[in-house]
Amino acid sequence: MIMHFKRQWSVYLWYLVIFVGLIITILPFWWGVAASFKSNSDIFRDLAPINIRAFLPGFSLESYFAIFENDFGRSMLNTFFVSITSVAGGLIINSMAGFAFAQFRFKGDNIIFGFVLLSFAVPADAIAIPLFKMMRQIGWFDTFYALIIPMLANGLIIFLYRQFFLGIPKELIEAARVDGLSWFGVFWRICLPLSVPVTLGAGLLLFVFQWESYLWPLIAAPSPELHLIQVTLGRFSTEYEMIWNQQFAASSIAGFLPLVFIYMFQKQFVSALTGVEQK
Amino acid sequence: MVPYLFLAPALVGTIAFKLYPIFIGFWESLIYTSFSGGAEKRIFVWFENYQYLFDDKIFWKSLEITAFLTIIINPLQIAMSLGLALLLMRKSKFIRVIRSLYLLPIGIALPIATIIWGLMLDPNQGLINGLIGVFGIPPQPFLVSENQALWCIIAIATWKGVAFWMLFLLAGLEDIPKQYYEAAEIDGATPFQKFRYVTIPQLKRTILFVFVADTAANFVLMVPMIILTKGGPLQSTNVLIYEGYRSGFYYQDWGRSLSIITILTVITLIVIGLQLLFLSEKNEGIKVK
DSSP: OHHHHHHHHHHHHHHHHHHHHHHHHHHHHHHHHHHHTSOHHHHHHHHTTTOGGGGSOOOOOHHHHHHHHTTHHHHHHHHHHHHHHHHHHHHHHHHHHHHHHHHOOOTTHHHHHHHHHHHHHSOHHHHHHHHHHHHHHHTOTTSHHHHHGGGTOOHHHHHHHHHHHHTSOHHHHHHHHHTTOOHHHIIIIIIHHHTHHHHHHHHHHHHHHHHHOOHHHHHHOOSGGGOOHHHHHHHHHHHTTTOHHHHHHHHHHHHHHHHHHHHHTHHHHHHHHHOOOOO | OHHHHHHHHHHHHHIIIIIHHHHHHHHHTTEEEEOGGGOOEEEEOTTHHHHHHHTOHHHHHHHHHHHHHHHHHHHHHHHHHHHHHHHTTSOOTTHHHHHHHHTHHHHSOHHHHHHHHHHHTOTTTOHHHHHHHHTTOOOOOGGGSTTTHHHHHHHHHHHHHHHHHHHHHHHHHHHSOHHHHHHHHHTTOOHHHHIIIIIHHHHHHHHHHHHHHHHHHHHTOOHHIIIIITTOSTTTTOOHHHHHHHHHHTTOOHHHHHHHHHHHHHHHHHHHHHHHHHHHHHHHHOOOO
C-alpha cells in the first residue's frame, strides 16, 4: 500500500516538473505569438497590471501589415534566396566530398579528413571578423557572394555523407563500373539517389544554419537591400524599440518556417544532428 | 586524380573560408593601421597590439567576465540538459508530445529568442516583472542592472541551449542497451546506483562531446550582447568576443580586435584540450560493475 502510494507520488512529481519546464519553454513563444496579433497599446494594457488577457491572442493583423511596409518582405526574399542556394550548393559539394572519402583511398586522405573535422570544430563566429577582412580584400564584401559561398563547405555535412556512403555495398558500385559507368555516374545515378534520408537531414541543417545566421550577414552585407531576416529583426528591436507588436510579428514569421520544417522532418533532423538513427 | 576532383570544391571552401581566416586573424593582429591624413597606413608591429592589451583594464575585465560566464553557463547547461533528458526517458502516454514541445527552442533562432526575452525582461512593462509582482516580488531591473544583466543573458542562452544539447544526450541514453539496466536490477541496484554505474559510464562519450561543443559555442556567445546590452551596463556583459567585435566594428581598431579574437581562440583551444585530456582519461578508469 505504501509502496503504491510512493510510486504514485513520484509520477505526480514527474508530471509537475515536466509541466513547469514546459511552461518555461513555451511561455516566451506563446506570449510572443499572442501579442503579435494585438495593437501596441493593447499589449501594454494587458501587462500593467498583468492579467490573463496577456496570454490570449488578439485579432489584429495591423503589426503584420506594418512590418511588410518596413521592408520585411525584402529581407524574407533575400533569406529564401540565400538559404535555397546554400542548401543546393552545400548538398552538392559536401556530398561529393563525402563520396570521395568513402569510396577512395588516396594520398593524404586521413590528413585531409582530419582537417575537415577540425574545420567543423571551429565556431563560425570566431572566424567571422577575419573572414570579413578577407571579403573586403577579394571584393565580395556587401554582396550575395559573401553571404553564400563561405557557408557552403561544411565538415558536418561531409561527415554525414561519408558515413552514409560507407554503407553502400561495394558490389553495387563495382557492378556499375564494370557496366561502364563513370565515377561521376556512380555518384550521381547510384549513390545520390540512395541517400534521400541523409540529404533530407543535411539539407534541413544547412537551411536552418542559413535561416538563423545573424552575425555573419550583419557584418558581411550591411546594405539594407541585402539584409537577411535575422538582421532585419535585430534592427527592428533597436529602431522600433517601443513598437512591440511589430517585433513580435517579425519574430513570429521568422521563427515559423524553421519550426515547421524541423517538426515535419524531426526524425531526419535529429538523426543528422546526433548521428543516431531514430526509431 | 578522380578522388581529388570530387573533393576539390568542398576542400577549397573549407581551407579558404574556415581554416585560412584563422591565420589571417593572427597575421592581422600583428599589424597596426593608422589613418593619419586620411590615408590608411599599415605597419607591422609584431606583438605590440598584445602588449597594449596587457595594460588594458577593459580587456582584463572582459577576460574576467568571460571566465565567470564559462564557469557558470557550461556546467549549468549540461546539468539541466542531462536532467531533462533523464526526465524525458520516462514512459508516459504523452511522452512523444512532451518531447516535441521541449524541442521548440531549437527551432527559434537566437536573435528571436533574444528579442522576445528582452521584451519579457523589460523593467517597466515586461511580462516577468508582471508575473513576479503577482507573488509580491518588487519589479527587478534585469538587463539594465550591472548585477543582473549577465544572469539574464545566461538565462536566455540556457533557454535556447538546453533543448539542443538535450537532444544529443537523449539520443545517447536511448542507445544504452536495456539489458544493462535489467542486469543491474537483478543485482539489486538502487536507481542512483543504476545512474552512477550504468548511465554515466555509458553516456560518458556523449557528455564529453556535448560539454566540449557547448563550451566552444558559449565562448562566442554574443548575439544577446549585440541586440540587448551592448556589453553593458558598466561592461558587465562585455565578454571577450563582444569586446573584439566592438573594437573592430565600432572603433575600427582591427589590430586590437584581432588580437582579442586570437587570444580567445587560443583560450578556447586550451580549455577544450584540457576537457578532452582529463575527461576522456577518466573514461577508461570507470568500469561497469
